Amino acid sequence: MKAAVLFSGGKDSTLAAYKAMEDGWKVEYLLSMHSENPHSYMFHVPNIHLTQLLSQAMELPLIQAETPGEKEKELEDLKRAMLNLKNKGVEAIFTGAIHSEYQKSRIDGLCKEIGLESIAPLWHRDPLEYMQEVVNLGFEVIITSVSAEGLDESWLGRVIDEDLLEELKVLNEKYGLHMAFEGGEAETLVLDGPIFKKRLNILDSEKIWNRDSGHLVIKDAELVDK
Numbered sequence: 001m002k003a004a005v006l007f008s009g010g011k012d013s014t015l016a017a018y019k020a021m022e023d024g025w026k027v028e029y030l031l032s033m034h035s036e037n038p039h040s041y042m043f044h045v046p047n048i049h050l051t052q053l054l055s056q057a058m059e060l061p062l063i064q065a066e067t068p069g070e071k072e073k074e075l076e077d078l079k080r081a082m083l084n085l086k087n088k089g090v091e092a093i094f095t096g097a098i099h100s101e102y103q104k105s106r107i108d109g110l111c112k113e114i115g116l117e118s119i120a121p122l123w124h125r126d127p128l129e130y131m132q133e134v135v136n137l138g139f140e141v142i143i144t145s146v147s148a149e150g151l152d153e154s155w156l157g158r159v160i161d162e163d164l165l166e167e168l169k170v171l172n173e174k175y176g177l178h179m180a181f182e183g184g185e186a187e188t189l190v191l192d193g194p195i196f197k198k199r200l201n202i203l204d205s206e207k208i209w210n211r212d213s214g215h216l217v218i219k220d221a222e223l224v225d226k
């Protein structure tokens with residue numbers, strides 16, 4: 001059973017790759033969509049350039065596809081990339097969707113049209129249980145953007161660990177913050193984990209903050225032995 005993973009380098013798509021392997025799929029490719037639109041409805045944008053290093057860290061081939069990121073039209077760019085994967089023998093597409101009906105329904109539709117199986121192993125997982133699993137499995141995940149009440153500049157670059165989860169519980173009760181950031185409250189980047197052969201080491205980064213939101217720009221990174 002050959003699969004590909006729609007991959008951004010964040011926690012959800014990385015966990016989707018982990019789940020695919022755990023379920024016995026042979027992950028043949030990672031697919032990263034590079035959107036010119038920083039506000040893409042479909043695709044993760046922050047630090048997407050690092051997927052090249054992360055694919056090497058996992059020793060999985062990476063296919064990169066470009067898209068202007070126009071709403072709905074970006075689906076045609078994804079469709080072309082998925083057709084390419086099918087022609088390479090891929091039978092299923094794994095995604096890290098948790099609660100976004102917008103993204104999942106469109107990917108499901110494309111897969112049905114093309115003749116691929118659409119699998120979202122994290123779909124409707126309890127957010128706290130899911131985040132706890134990320135930590136328990138040993139994935140090293142940092143926060144690379146925030147845009148929600150209760151999340152300030154100090155959160156940029158923080159590692160998701162037990163202490164952070166406790167803080168998220170408080171913010172969830174106070175502001176209704178989604179524990180897994182599925183509402184776009186934050187974006188993440190995975191530096192290491194059980195499916196990584198090497199670890200991503202950040203050499204140079206910069207915090208960009210604008211009133212009530214911001215992101216961490218990673219300017220330079222390398223792979224190091226574990």
